[in-house]
Amino acid sequence: MAFLVSGSFLVDAVGVVVALLAILYTSFKWSFGYWKRKNFPYMEPSIPFGNLENALLPKKVPLFENTQNWYNYGKERKLKHFGLFFATSPVYFVLDLGLIKNILVTDFEYWVDRGNMYNEKSDPLSAHLVNLGGSRWKNLRKKLTPTFTSGKLKLMFKTITDCSVFLEKAMDEKLKDKQSVDIKNMLGNFTTDVIGSCAFGLECNSFSGDSDFRRFGKKIFSNIKLRMIKINLMAAFPRIANFFNMKIMEQETTDFFINAVKDTMRYRKENNVSRKDFLQILIDNQAENSAGDGNSLTFMEIAAQAFVFFIAGYETSATTMTFALFEMSLNQDVQERVRQEVKEVLDRHNGEINYDSIMEMKYMEQVMKETLRMFSPATVFSRKCVQDYKVPGSDLVIEKGTLALIPVIGIHYDEDHFPNPAKFDPDRFSDENIHNIKPFSHLAFGGGRRECIGERFGIMQSKVGLATLLKKYKFTLSKKTQLPLKMDPSQFITTAVGDIWLDYEKI
Numbered sequence: 262m263a264f265l266v267s268g269s270f271l272v273d274a275v276g277v278v279v280a281l282l283a284i285l286y287t288s289f290k291w292s293f294g295y296w297k298r299k300n301f302p303y304m305e306p307s308i309p310f311g312n313l314e315n316a317l318l319p320k321k322v323p324l325f326e327n328t329q330n331w332y333n334y335g336k337e338r339k340l341k342h343f344g345l346f347f348a349t350s351p352v353y354f355v356l357d358l359g360l361i362k363n364i365l366v367t368d369f370e371y372w373v374d375r376g377n378m379y380n381e382k383s384d385p386l387s388a389h390l391v392n393l394g395g396s397r398w399k400n401l402r403k404k405l406t407p408t409f410t411s412g413k414l415k416l417m418f419k420t421i422t423d424c425s426v427f428l429e430k431a432m433d434e435k436l437k438d439k440q441s442v443d444i445k446n447m448l449g450n451f452t453t454d455v456i457g458s459c460a461f462g463l464e465c466n467s468f469s470g471d472s473d474f475r476r477f478g479k480k481i482f483s484n485i486k487l488r489m490i491k492i493n494l495m496a497a498f499p500r501i502a503n504f505f506n507m508k509i510m511e512q513e514t515t516d517f518f519i520n521a522v523k524d525t526m527r528y529r530k531e532n533n534v535s536r537k538d539f540l541q542i543l544i545d546n547q548a549e550n551s552a553g554d555g556n557s558l559t560f561m562e563i564a565a566q567a568f569v570f571f572i573a574g575y576e577t578s579a580t581t582m583t584f585a586l587f588e589m590s591l592n593q594d595v596q597e598r599v600r601q602e603v604k605e606v607l608d609r610h611n612g613e614i615n616y617d618s619i620m621e622m623k624y625m626e627q628v629m630k631e632t633l634r635m636f637s638p639a640t641v642f643s644r645k646c647v648q649d650y651k652v653p654g655s656d657l658v659i660e661k662g663t664l665a666l667i668p669v670i671g672i673h674y675d676e677d678h679f680p681n682p683a684k685f686d687p688d689r690f691s692d693e694n695i696h697n698i699k700p701f702s703h704l705a706f707g708g709g710r711r712e713c714i715g716e717r718f719g720i721m722q723s724k725v726g727l728a729t730l731l732k733k734y735k736f737t738l739s740k741k742t743q744l745p746l747k748m749d750p751s752q753f754i755t756t757a758v759g760d761i762w763l764d765y766e767k768i
């Protein structure tokens with residue numbers, strides 16, 4: 262046939278495939294030459310996932326381990342920073358605390374965005390503080406910061422202690438079975454109740470076993486691996502994602518959270534109810550005709566922020582308490598010391614867990630800081646370069662659009678920052694030793710102007726949870742907990758494979 266080059270269809274087809282593969286290979290090679298062309302050290306990538314190979318292929322290395330591997334690569338070569346590739350996109354990986362400080366604080370204007378992929382049109386709840394960038398993020402952050410002042414937190418304290426009553430009841434109930442407890446599930450019920458109440462103004466009844474809030478909360482954190490692959494694909498091909506209206510969240514989940522906010526707002530308006538919670542602060546910032554610029558809030562912006570407080574607030578705190586109890590089960594002396602502190606402080610406050618008594622529990626806070634060092638829920642976080650950036654002290658120019666990775670867990674396990682890093686030692690954070698902690702070496706809550714907005718709330722609810730449990734029960738490790746701990750590669754937030762199971766008894 263006239264359009265055959267070789268006279269054989271098969272030979273032509275093979276020729277076309279070979280030519281396409283050659284073009285693809287050349288284009289990968291060109292992309293992977295990015296850091297070399299800049300004369301900047303980099304980790305050798307492989308086709309097609311670059312340095313993400315371990316995370317995406319079936320051997321599935323957890324992000325926790327991957328972050329440490331990348332960090333150790335740089336550390337062994339005494340590098341302050343080097344290049345990686347996520348698929349074909351260049352990524353700037355930073356180890357040096359001074360360079361990290363520049364990105365997070367000094368040169369923040371170059372690194373305002375986090376670089377998360379989201380599609381507001383198809384996923385309206387995704388336009389929240391964690392994902393937004395630029396001036397919209399700035400306006401919103403300014404609006405939301407007063408939500409977390411000491412005064413506001415004090416007002417919400419009663420909600421937290423009300424929820425702790427259900428935690429205590431559920432623990433007593435479980436004790437009757439004389440079975441080990443999946444402590445993260447238990448604490449996830451507690452934090453869902455707390456944040457559900459503060460962010461959505463609703464009683465979630467998570468301990469009842471048939472709470473929709475708990476069900477949808479769990480759904481958001483399950484199958485996370487598939488969701489991450491989808492997010493990465495959307496980030497790699499944003500136009501295609503927009504064209505097909507690709508969304509990360511299932512419609513059912515979106516509808517559930519939007520309706521929860523809508524119903525609560527309608528109820529408050531109709532009944533002239535005003536409560537002291539996150540949602541009320543968001544409602545008070547609502548405008549009849551907002552431009553959707555983060556200055557005054559549209560209904561959808563309110564729903565998205567309530568949603569992000571929920572997802573960013575419940576799992577992280579439950580994880581922190583879980584690993585704190587895990588370590589205290591292995592280190593009974595630490596557990597006893599915290600319990601003594603709780604008793605002494607509560608004795609001074611008529612046995613009451615209140616804002617002031619929680620603030621006085623200093624050693625417990627050291628335990629939480631050390632837990633967050635070893636088991637930071639976020640193992641890594643990012644910033645996106647929004648204008649070309651010359652790295653101070655070098656010739657390197659990071660181009661607009663490049664992602665920078667801040668390797669939290671690598672830094673937390675670096676012997677130069679935390680000697681004997683595998684040892685659980687809350688005294689690193691005592692008044693006598695705190696001066697040894699270098700600035701920007703403890704990054705569990707991030708850093709700079711985009712650091713965690715809910716840090717104090719997270720610490721507060723975790724301390725209430727721990728005080729409630731430790732004043733009444735003694736914990737030991739159950740045989741059901743798989744040791745040595747391995748992190749679950751299918752989870753984005755630091756999670757132990759097989760969960761943490763504890764045995765406990767009343768004191």
Ligand code: HEM
Nearest residue numbers: 391570573574577578639705706707708711712713715719
């Ligand atoms: C132990 C508990 C928590 C941990 C370990 C934690 C950790 C983090 C981390 C690492 C970041 C990224 C910071 C950065 O990029 O510099 C972050 C951001 C954020 N967190 Fe938390 N968080 C916790 C609790 C909470 C709570 C209770 C809330 C809300 C009620 C919350 C809401 C947020 C929001 C909205 C952001 C985005 C801030 C922005 O981009 O302006 N977090 N958190």
